[in-house]
Amino acid sequence: MLEADGIGRDYRVDGQVLTAIDSLTFQVAEGELVCIVGPSGCGKTTLLRMCAGLLTPTRGRAAVDGRTVDGPPADTAVVFQEYGRSLFPWMRVGANVDLPLRRLGLTRAERRERVAEALALVDLAGRERAWPWQLSGGQQQRVAIARAVAFRPRLLLMDEPFAAVDAQTRAELEDLIRDLWQRLGVTVVFITHDIDESVYLGQRVLVLSSSPTRMRAEIHIDLGEERDQLGTRSSPEFAKLRGAVWKEIQAAKRKPDE
Amino acid sequence: MRLLRGALLLLGLPTVLFGLWWIASADSTSFYFPPLQKILAEFAETWTAERWRADVLPSLARLGAGYAASCVLGITLGLLIGRTRWLLHLTEPVLEFARAVPPPVLVPVIMLVAGIGDTMKTAVIVSGCIWPILLNTIAGVRSADAVQLDTAAAFGLGRTRTLTSVVLPAASPRIVTGMRQSLAIGLILMVISEMFAAQSGLGFAIVQFQRSYAIPAMWSGILLLGCLGVALAALFNLFDRAVLHWYHRMRERSA
Numbered sequence: 001m002l003e004a005d006g007i008g009r010d011y012r013v014d015g016q017v018l019t020a021i022d023s024l025t026f027q028v029a030e031g032e033l034v035c036i037v038g039p040s041g042c043g044k045t046t047l048l049r050m051c052a053g054l055l056t057p058t059r060g061r062a063a064v065d066g067r068t069v070d071g072p073p074a075d076t077a078v079v080f081q082e083y084g085r086s087l088f089p090w091m092r093v094g095a096n097v098d099l100p101l102r103r104l105g106l107t108r109a110e111r112r113e114r115v116a117e118a119l120a121l122v123d124l125a126g127r128e129r130a131w132p133w134q135l136s137g138g139q140q141q142r143v144a145i146a147r148a149v150a151f152r153p154r155l156l157l158m159d160e161p162f163a164a165v166d167a168q169t170r171a172e173l174e175d176l177i178r179d180l181w182q183r184l185g186v187t188v189v190f191i192t193h194d195i196d197e198s199v200y201l202g203q204r205v206l207v208l209s210s211s212p213t214r215m216r217a218e219i220h221i222d223l224g225e226e227r228d229q230l231g232t233r234s235s236p237e238f239a240k241l242r243g244a245v246w247k248e249i250q251a252a253k254r255k256p257d258e
Numbered sequence: 259m260r261l262l263r264g265a266l267l268l269l270g271l272p273t274v275l276f277g278l279w280w281i282a283s284a285d286s287t288s289f290y291f292p293p294l295q296k297i298l299a300e301f302a303e304t305w306t307a308e309r310w311r312a313d314v315l316p317s318l319a320r321l322g323a324g325y326a327a328s329c330v331l332g333i334t335l336g337l338l339i340g341r342t343r344w345l346l347h348l349t350e351p352v353l354e355f356a357r358a359v360p361p362p363v364l365v366p367v368i369m370l371v372a373g374i375g376d377t378m379k380t381a382v383i384v385s386g387c388i389w390p391i392l393l394n395t396i397a398g399v400r401s402a403d404a405v406q407l408d409t410a411a412a413f414g415l416g417r418t419r420t421l422t423s424v425v426l427p428a429a430s431p432r433i434v435t436g437m438r439q440s441l442a443i444g445l446i447l448m449v450i451s452e453m454f455a456a457q458s459g460l461g462f463a464i465v466q467f468q469r470s471y472a473i474p475a476m477w478s479g480i481l482l483l484g485c486l487g488v489a490l491a492a493l494f495n496l497f498d499r500a501v502l503h504w505y506h507r508m509r510e511r512s513a
Binding site: 049052053054072074076077078080082085086088089090091099100102103131133134151 | 414512
């Protein structure tokens, strides 16, 4: 589904070339939920922006369904960290969710139905007429998720979507993502700096090194399909996996060049 | 109570000033500063329906045409320049220069090109009104949020839809600010353009009164101009509230 093939990105700062991402190669299979973690400043957002076709890689390539990404790929939706800046404050919630649907050639009724359905999925049924800034942070991020869901993407890219919400809301939203993923069969790539979150959500966790970034480790999360905040997080398997990811991240911080 | 307080704040100072003017000028025998009472009496006599048709409405029509053209041109060019990096770098110094030139000095030049008719007067209004709108539109477009633009791109909104649904509304608070500045400039230029080689209009009428020593009528014209300014500002506030209601309510919320 999604494939990164030696993808890398340099930045030019004051005439000097800085390598943000050296080279990354990985695959995400259709229907998979993969989390990508890494120490802060390792270029996670840069990676996501390259996969989303918002940034051109310096080296290598990203491909969706075997086709090289050279612009935003079709059937792909992105949820950004800054929900406050990704929703449009001049549109009501319904219009925000509706906007990406307008180019899909649907009838007005079909679009209205999709919007209502997506809002219901994120527990915001009937809030079409509300303004984004009337909602709490968690609710705003739900709207952003609904916007992505209504688009019915096959690939959903999420860039630290819960970094700016409080812990309780965060737990709810994590369960929401697992639930949507299972229900809709969408492929999810979830970027986070939170080790617990990556283990709780993912089927697989990719650990990145610090900049210049390379792939440091790949950890399979065999926690089963049914997970819940209390049971899963207090299980010994969870602790073990969490420890494994943590160790890799610590090592990545110590030896950036390895 | 709140309504009363609002009305008091709104009308208090104008009433006091008019009262002072009335009292101070009541016994005036000065030819140039007649009593306000006389000015008001003249006002009713001067600004008849006939005068409105002959002078006020043509003025307002030219202001409307010039202002509308400035808005369309300023916003269109502003969107284009704001979204095109090389165009921005290319035009930036020129725009700053053009903005610094006081439009009234252009009147003789514009007269050469556009004659002395309505075209000239409208062109004078555009020559001054366009800059605040253009520069504010550019600034507004430049300040559009990167995440909002990324969102539009990621969902493949396309150029036109990104422009109309994202860039334009994102820039709209700045655009409206520019339009507000331009309206005041437009009113001034409307009068000034009519002081040169005109056959009708408010500015023309006021100059005529002045030249024929009809001083109370001249003052009544100045008074009318002030009232028009207030009325236009009030209309603009309605427009502002209709277009930017989301913006004002959002800011009230975060305040």
